[in-house]
Amino acid sequence: MKRLQFLFGLAFSAVLMLALAGCEKEETIQAPTADIFRSIVGKQVAFTALTLHAEQWTWDFGDGETSTEKDPVHIYQEGGVYTITLTASNSMGTAEATSQVSLDLSVFEMLTGGSASPNGKTWRISAGHSELDAVSLADPGFTVIQEIPQGALGLFLGIGEEYEDEFTFKADGSYSHDNKNGGSFCSLVYATVAGLDIVNVTAESQSFGFGSAAFTPEAGATFTYTESKDLAQTVVSQDDGSTTADLVFEGVSTLNFSGNEFIGLMDFHREVIIQEITPEKMRLAMFMSATQGAHFNKPSLVVIFTFEAV
Numbered sequence: 685m686k687r688l689q690f691l692f693g694l695a696f697s698a699v700l701m702l703a704l705a706g707c708e709k710e711e712t713i714q715a716p717t718a719d720i721f722r723s724i725v726g727k728q729v730a731f732t733a734l735t736l737h738a739e740q741w742t743w744d745f746g747d748g749e750t751s752t753e754k755d756p757v758h759i760y761q762e763g764g765v766y767t768i769t770l771t772a773s774n775s776m777g778t779a780e781a782t783s784q785v786s787l788d789l790s791v792f793e794m795l796t797g798g799s800a801s802p803n804g805k806t807w808r809i810s811a812g813h814s815e816l817d818a819v820s821l822a823d824p825g826f827t828v829i830q831e832i833p834q835g836a837l838g839l840f841l842g843i844g845e846e847y848e849d850e851f852t853f854k855a856d857g858s859y860s861h862d863n864k865n866g867g868s869f870c871s872l873v874y875a876t877v878a879g880l881d882i883v884n885v886t887a888e889s890q891s892f893g894f895g896s897a898a899f900t901p902e903a904g905a906t907f908t909y910t911e912s913k914d915l916a917q918t919v920v921s922q923d924d925g926s927t928t929a930d931l932v933f934e935g936v937s938t939l940n941f942s943g944n945e946f947i948g949l950m951d952f953h954r955e956v957i958i959q960e961i962t963p964e965k966m967r968l969a970m971f972m973s974a975t976q977g978a979h980f981n982k983p984s985l986v987v988i989f990t991f992e993a994v
Contacts, residue, residue, distance in 0.1 A: 713737070718772040718779040727760045727787050731768070735779070738772035763788030765800045765963075786963040791937060792909055794963050796855045804854035807966065809869075809948060810992040811835050811847045814967065816959075817990050819892060822919040822971060822983045824931060829922075830892070832989070842886035843869065843896050850994060851947045859907040861945060867896030870950040873973045873980055893974035893985070897950065905945040910938045915957065917971065922984040925975035933957065939968075948989055952981045959988070966991050 719734040732755045733741050743751040745758050746766035760766065770781045789798070797805035817832035838844020846869040850862045867883030872890065875882060875897035885895035914934050921927040937958040939947060946954045953971035960967045967990045971983035 713774070713776055715777040716772040716774050716779045718770050718781040720768065720770050720781050720783040722768070722783060722785060724785060724787065727763065728757065729760070729785055729787075730757045731755060731770075733770055733772060735770075735772040737774055737776070738779070739774040740772070742771040742773075744769040744771075760787055763790075764793070764798060765789070789963060791911065791958065791961055792855070794961050795909065795939075795966070796853045798855055801855070804852045804858070804860075806850050806852040806994040807947075807991040808850050808994055809837070809847050810965070810990045811838070811844075812990070812992070814965075814990040816967060816988060818988050820986045820988060821922055822917070822931075822986050824933075826969065826986050826988065829985070837869075841889040841892065841894060843884050843889050843894065845884070846896060851991075853907060857906050857908070859905045859941060859945060861901040861905065861947075863899055863901065865896075866898060868899040868946075868950050869948060870895055870897040870899075871952075871972045871974060873976065874951045877980065893972065899944075899950060902943045902945045906942045907945075908940045910940070912936070913938060915955065917953075918982055919971075920975055920979040920982040920984045922975060925977045925979060925984070928979060928982060948991065949987050951983075953983050964993050 714737045716738040717736045718738065721732040721734055723730045731743065741752060741754045743756055746768055747760055749758065765784060765786050768783045768785065772779045795805065812834050813832050813836065818828040819830045819832065820826040820828050837846050845865045848864040849868065852860045872885065872893050872895045875895060880897040883896040883898055889895055912935050914932050915936050915938060916930065916932050918928055918930050938955050939958060940955040947956060948968060949970040949972060951972050957969040958966060959969055967988065970987045972985040972987050973981055973983050975984045
């Protein structure tokens with residue numbers, strides 16, 4: 685009798701263990717998750733599928749090519765902006781992740797988004813600024829008068845709304861400007877001479893010659909990008925407002941605008957120097973008039989700001 689009870693107990697334990705094992709196995713099958721890591725060298729991109737519970741991987745590289753490898757390496761034939769899609773799957777479902785790469789882009793493509801961006805590319809002044817952002821003299825070396833720290837327009841100049849203004853460049857040469865609050869960052873000398881309504885000015889911003897002035901963006905505006913030119917400027921001394929000098933900034937890349945349009949700073953001088961550009965950031969040098977008298981319309985300062993892609 686005891687032997688039968690023992691055998692029955694063994695059989696019951698075996699059945700119970702099989703049942704528990706089946707439950708455990710069933711619990712480990714979960715829907716997959718997906719994310720993408722990539723490493724870029726030239727036009728070659730190494731992709732890594734950051735997935736959990738996936739059993740199959742399908743990659744769409746955005747140029748018409750695909751792969752079912754987990755961690756493929758893909759070589760793009762042309763530079764451009766590409767959207768990559770990873771689909772990870774198992775018997776419980778699928779998960780999708782996307783990422784974008786910018787490869788071997790020209791300055792114009794970084795500025796506008798190129799043909800892959802029919803709506804253009806939008807920029808705004810970066811509240812983060814950079815260690816090179818400054819108010820400088822309009823001299824050959826752009827001698828720094830005042831560095832611009834993070835959040836400066838709002839924190840100590842009191843015109844933080846200017847971080848919200850957006851400037852859009854399209855590959856067909858068209859340009860649009862959205863001054864979100866009706867005012868635009870400006871030189872107070874220019875605003876006064878032009879008879880513009882001052883929307884916002886503080887004692888601190890006035891000490892720098894800055895303010896916000898009413899401006900209606902131009903319909904059908906255009907921009908011109910010049911890869912390299914010798915930019916001639918007649919500048920006036922910030923010290924006395926009367927001593928002038930004819931300067932040539934050699935081999936600079938510039939942006940210029942139709943009508944009264946501008947980027948960043950509204951002033952007599954609409955052509956700006958592109959000091960640096962990446963797909964995410966660009967740093968511009970903008971000429972500014974900040975003296976009175978006979979040479980009020982000549983630049984004495986250069987405002988160097990970093991812009992970020994929206």
